[in-house]
Amino acid sequence: MAGLIRQRSLSEHGRVALVFAVVNVALFAILDLSQWMGWGGLAAAKSKGVLGVVSEGLVLTSVNLVFGLLVIGGAFLFRVLSRPWATRLVAVAGLSAVFAMPRVLALLEIGTTPTGSLFGLVEGAVGIAAGTVAVGMALFAADLIEQARTEAQRREEEQARAARAVDELQAEEMRIRRMVSDQLHGTLQYRLVTVTAALDQLASDLAGGKETAVADIRRWAEALEEIRETEVRSLSHAVFPAGLEIGAVEAIELMLRRLPTAIATSVELGPRYRSHIAEEQGAALLPVTERLVAVYAVEEAVTNALKHGRARTVRVRAEAYPRQEPGHWVFEVTVDDDGSGPPDPVPPFHGLDRHRSRIESRGGVLELTTNPDGGGRLHFTLPFRREDDTTAAERPGR
Amino acid sequence: MRSIVRVVTTVTRVSIVEDEALMRGMLEEALASHEGVRVVHSVPGVQEARLVITPGSCDVAVLDVNLPDGNGVSLGLQLQRADPRLAIMLLSSEDVMGLFTTVQDQVSKPWSYLSKRSSFARDVLVRAVTATAQGQVVLDPYLVQRSSPRAKTAVAELTPAQFQVLRLVAEGWSNQGVAEQLGINERSVESHLQSIYQRLQIGGEGHNRRVAAVLAFLEQTGRSWRG
Structure with a gap:
């Protein structure tokens, strides 16, 4: 695709150069015609007749046009547009010099032009200069236009990318809204209604002096606690995962701790991330947006490992390292499991694709492979700008 | 005379950082009811906490994890860096007891954790605060039982x-x-x-x-x- 775009832009670049070059050569031919008149070409009408003068003028113009077209043709055969400026100038001047010789000889053949070696030398020099300037300027003009076009194209692409990002954001917001709303209207409401009904029943039982009422009250208090820790928590998790205000790794740890205890879990931090925690007590390394992206990607990996791979062990390794540009870092995460691993070839998992495109739009990479033990391995890198100016304690937490 | 000296030396000075006024009031009241505990500061956010909780001014800081202008974990780390003898007890309404395992290796004194649900029980709250002041790690009884x-x-x-x-x-x-x-x-x-x-x-x-x-x-x- 990139090659196609390049080829098309080159040919357009070439067309522009060709048009300018031909126009320049035509202008040169016209100027040379008026020069010829100055030499006395018109005055020769007395001896040669009008027809003779006109035909000599036409011959002169044709000689100049052919000369110019030869220089242009040679330059294009040499693919002068794809070469650097120094090479371009040398090539065009060289071609002009080569074709200037036959031009001078042809001019000398025309009766109405001056004769002599001085004229030959001067016309030779004029030919070289004219050819070089005509084609050189055409290349320069074509370059300028090409530059403007590329810039406009780049801006267009940038705008398209920004628009895509906004669309993606809106789609994500809608997805979360729909999910939160479904859960609010569905399960949560239903469970709360159940508790309310049970409490009503309990109130009547108490009025009737039922002995097990105390145990029932405790049971329903427990039910409310369950609702808070499951339904309400999963809603708040969808909007903003617990622990995210502290840091990405903390939120990942909390998420793993919610897994059934039959699943063995571990989080290992690389030396750099560890030293960051030790040095910057309480200050998060990743900006909150990147934390969100990372935590949800890990969650997707864990869910797939347990659901599709039937894994019993989940191991998360995280590290952050700086890039060459100051302030630019990369967060790298590997999630290994001991499940059956992804099928080969890896089918397009809808959820994972969403995370992949989110990570890629931030300049990162996400891949799902099989680890050496046969389980699944999700690996991703996520570039970010380090949060140095604000401490986590100063940011809004909720 | 001897008894007065004993009381003065065993009083646990507590600072409370909690944004919900009702909860803060409940904590103050519950702790004040115990003669071995004195609430020295009670503030709603990180900024106020940083101003009033100066090194040596209290023995235990009870910090809500979710605060409107920050979070209890970062605040605890900062307070303890300024005063390594300060004990920290985190308080949260949802189960985030795993939150401070990464924190434990970098603190001068290990932290305790109590869920808001358990903190409504006075005896649990007082026992957790005084044990934490003595350098013990106390985890939320309700969550521990689960x-x-x-x-x-x-x-x-x-x-x-x-x-x-x-x-x-x-x-x-x-x-x-x-x-x-x-x-x-x-x-x-x-x-x-x-x-x-x-x-x-x-x-x-x-x-x-x-x-x-x-x-x-x-x-x-x-x-x-x-x-």
Whole structure:
């Protein structure tokens, strides 16, 4: 695709150069015609007749046009547009010099032009200069236009990318809204209604002096606690995962701790991330947006490992390292499991694709492979700008 | 005279950082009702806390995890950096007890954690605050009771009796308290603890081993909730 775009832009670049070059050569031919008149070409009408003068003028113009077209043709055969400026100038001047010789000889053949070696030398020099300037300027003009076009194209692409990002954001917001709303209207409401009904029943039982009422009250208090820790928590998790205000790794740890205890879990931090925690007590390394992206990607990996791979062990390794540009870092995460691993070839998992495109739009990479033990391995890198100016304690937490 | 000196030296000075006024009021009242505890600061946010909680001004800071202008974990780290003798107890309405395992390796004094639900019980709150002030790690009793060992961990290798002892130690009970709770004698508790230290490969002496065992409990257990 990139090659196609390049080829098309080159040919357009070439067309522009060709048009300018031909126009320049035509202008040169016209100027040379008026020069010829100055030499006395018109005055020769007395001896040669009008027809003779006109035909000599036409011959002169044709000689100049052919000369110019030869220089242009040679330059294009040499693919002068794809070469650097120094090479371009040398090539065009060289071609002009080569074709200037036959031009001078042809001019000398025309009766109405001056004769002599001085004229030959001067016309030779004029030919070289004219050819070089005509084609050189055409290349320069074509370059300028090409530059403007590329810039406009780049801006267009940038705008398209920004628009895509906004669309993606809106789609994500809608997805979360729909999910939160479904859960609010569905399960949560239903469970709360159940508790309310049970409490009503309990109130009547108490009025009737039922002995097990105390145990029932405790049971329903427990039910409310369950609702808070499951339904309400999963809603708040969808909007903003617990622990995210502290840091990405903390939120990942909390998420793993919610897994059934039959699943063995571990989080290992690389030396750099560890030293960051030790040095910057309480200050998060990743900006909150990147934390969100990372935590949800890990969650997707864990869910797939347990659901599709039937894994019993989940191991998360995280590290952050700086890039060459100051302030630019990369967060790298590997999630290994001991499940059956992804099928080969890896089918397009809808959820994972969403995370992949989110990570890629931030300049990162996400891949799902099989680890050496046969389980699944999700690996991703996520570039970010380090949060140095604000401490986590100063940011809004909720 | 002797009794006055004793009271002055054993009073635990507490600072409360909690944004919900009702909850803050409840905490103040519950703690003030105990003669061994004095609430010295009670503020709604990180900024106020940083201003009033100066080094040496209190023994325990009770910090809500979610604060409108920041979070209790970062605030605790900052306060403890300024005053390494300050004890920290985190408070949260949802179960984020795993939140501070990464924190524990970088603090001068291990932290405690209480859920807001448990903090409504006065005796639990006072016991947790005073034990924390004495350098113990206290984990939320309700969540501890719901915890079970995670697969492939050392805690999962403990016998049911040992696990029960470790649970009560994690709740902040002394050996005597554990013995009373389980209806066994203190010597049995001590012997269970020795086996626990051995199984969890905890070396060292006395108090530090107890703290290490509680942290192992925190790291190697999980709680599941019916969906």
